[in-house]
Amino acid sequence: SQQGEEDPQALSIQEGENATMNCSYKTSINNLQWYRQNSGRGLVHLILIRSNEREKHSGRLRVTLDTSKKSSSLLITASRAADTASYFCATDAGYGNKLVFGAGTILRVKS
């Protein structure tokens, strides 16, 4: 079973708009990561947030983490057509040795 569940399953926006994806997880974690996957390609790490952090920024990405609600959100600002991809959250689920991925959000940015 998957630890993280992303919401929404799919998102379609216009170029220049912001995209927000949410992730909920079930067990306590040490960190939460977000990855991007272009169609049929390998996953690319975007950002990692530790359990003692509440917010983190990287370029046009902003990630928040609420451990009390066991949830995280990924915000992509000023989206571009090149941001079209699937986005996955992943947690260590407290195990330490494996990263458990959610089902992903498919983002489509229309130009």
Added chain:
Amino acid sequence: DSGVTQTPKHLITATGQRVTLRCSPRSGDLSVYWYQQSLDQGLQFLIQYYNGEERAKGNILERFSAQQFPDLHSELNLSSLELGDSALYFCASSVRGTVNTGELFFGEGSRLTVL
């Protein structure tokens, strides 16, 4: 380019057959992780090796096995293949033995089609 190399990129075989997928981690990375991605199951963790030793096991079938060699490359062996084994198989690597400390670097995957 993540620095993780997977071969072959595509593989088509028949039910009942056996295949071997190969992964070379990034230079300096000691951990190798194998994942299976399919439409119905999503990304499933299979197994992790660290410096030649099995470190963690996930939803890996008994028909599947893996190993990491002294030069740190890894192989995933899939035997008695079934139609449901058709999937993208990813290898990822990291420096350390746990995911607590950082990101995984993924290869481009091996797409297995079982006919």
